Amino acid sequence: MTTENQAGKKTAYNVGAGIIGALLALFAIFGLIAQQGAITQPQTYKAQISYDQ
């Protein structure tokens, strides 16, 4: 029973590592695309320059 339990945990570890690794890589790529999309072009001329622009 203990050996079966151990084997189950081992399988869960192997599979879990694969799935979580793949998901994290996927989210990183999505994040990168989101950040690239948010890089704005130089803003238009404004009379007042604000620190939080």
Place this chain on the structure above:
Amino acid sequence: MSTAIPARRLPRVTPGIAGGLTGLICGLLALGPALRPGYLLFYDMVFVPRLPLSARTLGIDGSVPRAVPNDLVVALASSLLPGWLVQKILLLAVFVLVGSGVGGMLRTRTGAVAAAVCAAWNPYVGERLAIGHWGFLLGYAVLPHLARATAAWAGDRRGGRARTARWTVLMALTGSTGAVFGLLVTACVLLAGAARWGRRLGRTAVALGFFLLANAVWWFPFLFLAPRESGDPAGVSAFMARADTPWGVVLSVLTGGGIWNRGVWFAERSGVVTSGLALLGVVAAVGALARSGRLREPLVRGVLVAGVIGAVLAFGSALPGGRGLVTWIVREIPGGGLLRDSQKFAAPWMLAVALGAGMLAEVVRRAGRRLQAAPAAVALAVAVAALWPVATLPGLAWGAGGKWRAVDYPPAYRQIAEVIAAQPQGSVAVFPWTLYRRYAWDHRVVVLDPWQRLVDRDVLVNDDLPLSDRVVRGESTRARAVGDALRSGDPVPVLRREGVTLVLVQTDQPAQPGIVTGLPVLARAPGLVLMRVPGAVGDATPAPTPTAWTGLGGLALAVLGAAGLTVAERVRTGSRR
């Protein structure tokens, strides 16, 4: 007959070295094209070819010592190296120092690498870098080294006291914010020690005394030389932490973000999933820290307590009642203005999270080995445990996706700076009358006016901080007088009274809200016009009094004290051998 070649022993890669190398890799990846020759000029990040060693950089000119003594360090370094190189070295040092410091807190190289990744690649580092607060970041990077040195002292380990003194001095050189982080962590680690309470309190008092001595370089001019005006309480609301994730202010700060300026937020953090994963990573890291069994160690316990206090300070002003309390502190207590940009106090919290992230990677690795999982699965699981900070903040990579670009000052700047240097003594007032600029040659990003650093004389600028929805009043009474005169229509008599002999107008900037025209032109260059104020004489700013040197004297004494303790420790160690 063969001759045996003696095997050369390679230096052992300690967790500290592994952490430092990881930090270096993170720094190279994060800065990327920003490391090209040239200056990174955005928001408060202003470096110049050669920062003069002036009364202002020494903190003895009577102005608010905002960049003291970190500008002093830059001035000394840029007398040896070009300013752009000093900037790049300091920025890379942030990554290497924080990586090696936090890595050295872990017991394995795996843990050290994971901890270094988390410490060097997180929203705190990204947002503070994007706003140009390199001094804060150097303070953050020195923090783990100071914590480890203090723990060595608390544990009566050899050299601990001298190491603490050395890192306290180095921390003081990063400026007031880093020094406050350092004091918090030092006190927490010392008080978490195993010695009798009397001894712990005694050592904390000694550390506080040494802290005051080393940091006199900024607190003395702030309290006794600068204008005695409390900070504008409007700054508390303007600069309090804000939610840069959908999870609210508190959780945004706990993941290392939440800076007030939305212009430097990372887009991916606005998504529920990516920011949720970052939150999950932080929870797992703190959980690993809490269950690690290392909370008995003064270092780990002290860092965690300091982290919790730092986090509460960081989001406190955004909570009900918190804003009122911080406003009262800013208005009534000298130096209370340090609490205005509250999110910066998340630095010790991120140190605790990084420590936990290292422990999390160690737990994942141990579990995989115990279960005899496939080596590839163990490697992948450890990579996930170590790289979640990168995966949840990919936008930091390669100079924030190419946003941080190195530029050169146009030749006109050097030309006008040389003309100013050749003029008789007197202050220079820089117009248009605003603190921030946008230059076409700097990709029109918002940047602090660089002229205070470009010339070796008193430069008068408007120190009011313009925000989209309000203006946070500055502290300079001279600047306020000029601003009032501009609004009334004729600033020249006030400029004369304030000892302003030269007026520099940047003609490539928006002309509002104030500009001076009609004075005799001394020099012209593309984008710049230098004018003389007729009838203005000398320098209205009095020469620094002997008292003004007190703060610098304190720092010098602290340097001597740290050196003396180091020598004494070495002599004692030598005599034991």
